[in-house]
Each structure stands twice: as C-alpha cells, then as structure tokens.
Amino acid sequence: MTPIAPVQQSPIEDLRNVLQMLTNCMDSGDPAYWGDLNAMRKRIQGAIEGLSEPNEAAIQMAQKVTRFANGDSYLSPRDARDVAAAILSAQLRGTL
Numbered sequence: 001m002t003p004i005a006p007v008q009q010s011p012i013e014d015l016r017n018v019l020q021m022l023t024n025c026m027d028s029g030d031p032a033y034w035g036d037l038n039a040m041r042k043r044i045q046g047a048i049e050g051l052s053e054p055n056e057a058a059i060q061m062a063q064k065v066t067r068f069a070n071g072d073s074y075l076s077p078r079d080a081r082d083v084a085a086a087i088l089s090a091q092l093r094g095t096l
Contacts, residue, residue: 012051012092019044052092054084062087 022041026034054062059077062084066075075083 010092010094012048015044015048019048052085052088054081054088058084058088 019041022037022044026037026041059080063075063077063080066080066083067073
C-alpha cells in the first residue's frame with residue numbers, strides 16, 4: 001500500500017479552512033450550536049486578522065535589523081512598523 005502524504009499548508013491556511021468549516025456548519029448544522037459556532041468563527045477570524053499586525057517586539061526587531069543594514073541609522077517607529085508588517089504579511093502569504 002502506498003503511503004499518502006498529507007497536504008502541507010501554512011498555519012494561516014489551516015485557520016482559514018477551519019473558519020470555512022465553521023461557517024459551513026452554521027449554514028447547515030443544528031441551530032442549538034449556532035451560538036457556539038459563531039463565537040468560534042469570530043475568534044478565528046479575529047486571530048487571522050491579528051496575525052498580520054506587528055506587536056511592539058516585532059517593531060523593535062525591525063528597527064534593529066534595519067539599523068544594522070542601514071549603518072546605524074534608525075527607522076522612525078512608523079517605518080519600523082511598516083517593515084515588521086511587510087515581513088509578517090510575507091510570512092502569512094508565502095509571497096513577497
């Protein structure tokens with residue numbers, strides 16, 4: 001018997017799939033569970049949206065990395081946030 005390799009996908013795609021499954025359950029499932037399913041759907045949707053927003057540590061790391069690359073010149077906090085957001089976005093999407 002030939003082994004079957006599982007489909008490899010990014011964590012963000014796993015979350016999107018779970019979100020879609022919850023939405024499908026709400027559309028066709030038992031109304032008694034809709035409240036719980038909707039609460040889970042909202043939390044997962046919020047997590048997906050929050051994954052691309054850099055936290056303070058990510059912003060500080062972007063400042064350090066770009067300072068090293070730019071020869072001791074600091075980025076403004078806004079520019080550092082944008083760099084961190086671009087890195088996180090690339091990580092989530094798997095593209096530049």
